[in-house]
Amino acid sequence: MSDCIFCKIANKEIPTDLIYEDENVAAFNDLNPQAPVHFLVIPKKHYASLNEIDSSEVLGNIFSAVPKITKKLGIKEYRTVINTGESAGQTVFHIHVHVMAGRKFNWPAG
Ligand code: 5GP
Numbered sequence: 575m576s577d578c579i580f581c582k583i584a585n586k587e588i589p590t591d592l593i594y595e596d597e598n599v600a601a602f603n604d605l606n607p608q609a610p611v612h613f614l615v616i617p618k619k620h621y622a623s624l625n626e627i628d629s630s631e632v633l634g635n636i637f638s639a640v641p642k643i644t645k646k647l648g649i650k651e652y653r654t655v656i657n658t659g660e661s662a663g664q665t666v667f668h669i670h671v672h673v674m675a676g677r678k679f680n681w682p683a684g
């Protein structure tokens with residue numbers, strides 16, 4: 575989508591250091607980290623939110639990248655989050671998984 579910031583990152587229109595990339599997925603550090611480690615994993619194809627996902631393949635692509643990245647970073651414990659919709663905290667409407675580590679996380683999440 576032309577005015578989507580995460581599409582622009584995936585298409586390399588906005589230069590961003592990718593910490594992981596494959597054919598379907600890209601990952602990069604969050605601009606406003608909420609933990610010592612905080613990166614986002616996105617599909618390169620635009621889906622506004624989890625509500626637009628109708629195949630397990632997209633989620634499989636995203637989530638199977640997570641342990642590859644955490645292994646590379648030497649992380650064994652982490653929080654994964656998908657915010658769906660404004661009231662759930664979604665601010666960028668291109669689906670992304672937050673992966674956070676390096677501190678204690680409370681439950682339930684705020
Ligand atoms: P959401 O609130 O939609 O679940 O998460 C969006 C996340 O994207 C936020 O944590 C925010 O800090 C991050 N973010 C927004 N714009 C950019 C950007 O241009 N670059 C990067 N690296 N992160 C961004």
Ligand code: ZN
Binds near residue numbers: 621
């Ligand atoms: Zn997008």
